[in-house]
Amino acid sequence: MLAGSLQFDQYEGVLLRNTPDGDSFRLDIEVKSDAFWPKAGQFLQVKINPNALDPLLHRPLSVSDFDAKAGILTLRIRPVGRGTRHLVTRNPGSRIGFFGPLGEGFPLEQAGSSPWIIAGGIGAAPMVFLARALAERGIRVRTLVGAARAADLVAVEALKRFSQDVVIWTEDASAGSQGVVTAGLAQIDEMQDERPSVLYACGPVGMLKTLEATVLDTIPVFASLEAHMACGVGACLGCAVGVRTPGGAPNYARVCREGPVFPLREVVLS
Amino acid sequence: MLAGSLQFDQYEGVLLRNTPDGDSFRLDIEVKSDAFWPKAGQFLQVKINPNALDPLLHRPLSVSDFDAKAGILTLRIRPVGRGTRHLVTRNPGSRIGFFGPLGEGFPLEQAGSSPWIIAGGIGAAPMVFLARALAERGIRVRTLVGAARAADLVAVEALKRFSQDVVIWTEDASAGSQGVVTAGLAQIDEMQDERPSVLYACGPVGMLKTLEATVLDTIPVFASLEAHMACGVGACLGCAVGVRTPGGAPNYARVCREGPVFPLREVVLS
Amino acid sequence: MSGLDVQLGPLALKNPLVAVSGTFGFGFDYEPILPPDLFGAVIVKGTSLVPWPGNPPPRLMETPAGMLNAIGLENPGVDVFLRDYLPLLRERGVMVIANVVGRTMSEYVAVSERLSDADGIAALELNISCPNVKAGGMAFGTSVRDSEALVARVRQVTSLPILVKLSPNVSDIGAIARAVEAAGADVISLINTVLGMAIDVHKRAPILGNVFGGLSGPAIRPIALRCIWQVYQSVSLPILGMGGVSDSEDVLAFMMAGASAVGIGTALFADPYAPRKILEALPGDRDRLTEGRWPIGWAHPKGGCR
Amino acid sequence: MSGLDVQLGPLALKNPLVAVSGTFGFGFDYEPILPPDLFGAVIVKGTSLVPWPGNPPPRLMETPAGMLNAIGLENPGVDVFLRDYLPLLRERGVMVIANVVGRTMSEYVAVSERLSDADGIAALELNISCPNVKAGGMAFGTSVRDSEALVARVRQVTSLPILVKLSPNVSDIGAIARAVEAAGADVISLINTVLGMAIDVHKRAPILGNVFGGLSGPAIRPIALRCIWQVYQSVSLPILGMGGVSDSEDVLAFMMAGASAVGIGTALFADPYAPRKILEALPGDRDRLTEGRWPIGWAHPKGGCR
């Protein structure tokens, strides 16, 4: 909770395209500012309705991609509630206000020689930008994506662009292999050269718990977590996630500030 | 407060045109329903933002005109606060939800031989529909409209269409005669044949108070009043206006139900 | 029966949605779209012994996701209610709950007596929590002793079920609930409005004629849920919950907090079709979320007070 | 000086806008857009004798035009505050008000003592009104006797000005205000959050880890104005008003209700630039609406309590 070094500001972008993608939507937004410079794994606090006091709070959304040259920010949004539903119905030309970038991103320097990305559902959103960042550093990444069915898969094309290979899992086998995205990791202990140096994960809590139970002893996992947020900048202590302490005494970190990416080993999933 | 005979329903119209008019905006809205059949002086409860809980309440707005053949409802709206500002920025094609028609309209049967309309500012809104209704009954009406300056005058063209003549007053003399719209009434006692049989009035409280002080003894005045409303249908008793009682004991009528048009003589303006 | 019937203490409602007092007049103002017999019960406007004129205007102000009202219990008095409205409501088969107000205990008792003699009233709701009248009203509802005494006195003059409507403007709502339970109440209704006010910065004065008003609507929903929860933990009486209810998930949430039936008021102003939408969505939502059962008190830890 | 300076009892603020406790951390989290020295004063997060971990998540839930929080006063303890944050705040010339919490009276006293020895703290704000901790907190703030005793004990150990922060969750806020005035408080701050809760209909359980939470934001603004009005009529102490303040007209409205300075909290979450916008609009709005003067108490009838 020490005095911050974060650099964030408020921006207003113009929606260029709003494209359905799996069970979600891809929003490409032009951000005309040299100051906006997000890192993979960071997120934005997006305003839903600037003229009303309800909904009151911003919605945290990952930077799904950022094309720095063109100044184009990509969000991938799954409509699950009032705020996200409102966003995915915006028309091109409309203005989208947000502030950020916020949080600590994925630790790229810990990628090692053969990092894997593992993404469940809309968890694929931040992974596009991560894959881009790794690719730009010349690091080859294998990407595992999963969804209930083929039609729900998010960002597959974009992930293919930046990954060495993309392995697809669907629960109903309508695309790729049949099973949840973590299914292939069961044999990870038997893997030799293929074994990942690190796992970057984003997806439902269930997926993260499976990772905890299966690979955590063998491979470092960096997971992007979710929490309801008010400030998004570390001021309100509302986005707490339990962190492990020697004696087991309760202690918390802020998903918005120390996270959203945490070493999975250090947090207590609830 | 007896069991009601009002017939109202909820409708959704499509905005055809949104045109600046004086200091206000004219919204022409297509309402595809044979059931919607407003009378002059009635109003609608218009929804501002159907997807948010704020602003919560509907906004009462007069039927400024209704072209029954074409099914086109006209509202004239002066942007004064959050709700009206939001409405006047709507683009053609957008949907506008409302319910109504509500309240008692102007008593046309009391028009007599030479009714006058007197309207201050946005008070001109309901008067277009009233002038149309009188014209359709073959009754010739003289209309007095006033505003601070020419640029603020509302609905003048429309009023001209349905009135025998339209007399304009502006405070800065930028159009018509110089003065407030009630200025010409000072000599009303000296008028002979020209004298109005009845005055239909809508405008700021100040204007109504002037009418009260000047002409009420001589001429019946029917005034359309404003009050903050919650239900708009008579259920909440929120839109009370004081009414005169023999002993002066407090007593109230509902602007939404017994009004919005009242014999000016019967109400206590506050 | 739509299969939505529910028991609110001694009252068998055909559905759990109740039109609360003060936002639905005497039942007929919304008639063209909401006939009074749509609801499980209709609670009519607060009724006093003689006609009350109510407070001077302005009586209303919109606030963020809510509104303030200071009607001051304008009503035509119990005799007019009995003569002009009750027969119409009875004719329509409406379950009528009469909301009783008074300036003194004796007035409450007198109104309750008159109502008890009439035919077609299912229950009385004692409004001891209205923030908009100078004497009586909330004054009773914030004192444990006065609440208890009032309910006990009314209990003596009526065999109708008594609902007691509590104010959220107290330090310990559980204590008031226990007092009215002890005095013989059958159902606790809550919440009445939260005391609030608004200022007109142009006039440099309070907006409402009465200075203070009662806050209602979605803004107060979290307060209502908390009060229902606390009362459910404090007494074993059934609860009629209200305060900001807007949709069918709200109805189920209020039940989970402890309400047996749920009232809707201010949401009508935001969407007059809300009650119809709720009654249409409720069977499906109940199947989806609670296996087709009414989830009364389900959010409480097992082995709680009940 | 921007010409916006105002006196809050013994404190000379350069402007009337105060960052309230708990929404602005220890002053630096919003730094890139809101430096702490923007405000007339910064009230830091509630600080206890030893570190408190706070409540288990979830700690937050959005509600209509508001939010619930159940942080549970997570804080690193007074020593860390004094060592890590106070020097930075002092360096920046911030008027720092420390928000004091405890589980017992002795803890409040001990924290107050430690803070009083430090250099660079302008005043203490005793938080006797937090609804999110099981012991202490609101328990003190709802009892006239405990509030009085607590303030009296802290008064003995500090020469710093004492602000006492009151809870709206009481039957009679004026009585509490009079008690803390009698005990030697210098300023009354209000309101703390309104006790509320939310239910997760899918999980059939309360949403917040702590079951109850505190409601804040625009939804509670009418309640805040009412409490300020009541306290202004009850005591002669200056008032720091807060609760849903969002724009510069709100600041003037809160002043008209009786506040000498005005706090902003939850509105930051809706618009982090809100404080800047307020400070930009305030001189113009003050000229337009109140002839360039601070309209403290102007909405009260003449010849009232003051």
Ligand SMILES: Cc1cc2nc3c(=O)[nH]c(=O)nc-3n(C[C@H](O)[C@H](O)[C@H](O)COP(=O)(O)OP(=O)(O)OC[C@H]3O[C@@H](n4cnc5c(N)ncnc54)[C@H](O)[C@@H]3O)c2cc1C
């Ligand atoms: C760091 C971070 C990055 C995220 N990135 C993405 C992304 O790229 N794409 C995407 O589709 N979703 C993302 N989410 C989840 C997204 O924030 C929620 O789906 C969204 O806030 C739901 O808002 P709503 O109004 O639609 O739902 P509602 O349920 O109506 O929201 C009610 C309240 O709960 C909060 N809330 C509800 N669900 C969540 C959740 N899962 N996480 C956090 N707050 C929640 C809302 O912010 C709001 O305050 C991210 C969450 C976090 C914390």
Ligand SMILES: Cc1cc2nc3c(=O)[nH]c(=O)nc-3n(C[C@H](O)[C@H](O)[C@H](O)COP(=O)(O)OP(=O)(O)OC[C@H]3O[C@@H](n4cnc5c(N)ncnc54)[C@H](O)[C@@H]3O)c2cc1C
């Ligand atoms: C019967 C009737 C007919 C009307 N017809 C018209 C019309 O044709 N054209 C037009 O421009 N205006 C008309 N008005 C006035 C119009 O209702 C208000 O200007 C509008 O409600 C203001 O809303 P707002 O959100 O812009 O302002 P805000 O001040 O932000 O509104 C806050 C609250 O106050 C209420 N309110 C504020 N001013 C008024 C007012 N003057 N009358 C009633 N409620 C008010 C709003 O409805 C809302 O609940 C009419 C009012 C009534 C009662």
Ligand SMILES: Cc1cc2nc3c(=O)[nH]c(=O)nc-3n(C[C@H](O)[C@H](O)[C@H](O)COP(=O)(O)O)c2cc1C
């Ligand atoms: C305009 C208005 C009038 C009311 N009148 C009464 C009344 O006469 N008697 C009463 O017990 N409650 C009255 N109430 C309180 C409501 O019955 C209800 O308790 C409260 O509004 C909370 O529910 P809601 O948020 O759904 O409106 C009134 C509320 C409003 C908004």
Ligand SMILES: Cc1cc2nc3c(=O)[nH]c(=O)nc-3n(C[C@H](O)[C@H](O)[C@H](O)COP(=O)(O)O)c2cc1C
């Ligand atoms: C997330 C959060 C944390 C808070 N923490 C504290 C606290 O530590 N001490 C305190 O006295 N008040 C605390 N409060 C209450 C606020 O200081 C303030 O009294 C209340 O939120 C009303 O103001 P607002 O509506 O502008 O936020 C907190 C409020 C919020 C929303």
Ligand code: FES
């Ligand atoms: S959201 Fe406020 S600290 Fe994280």
Ligand code: FES
């Ligand atoms: S607005 Fe409800 S009675 Fe008129």
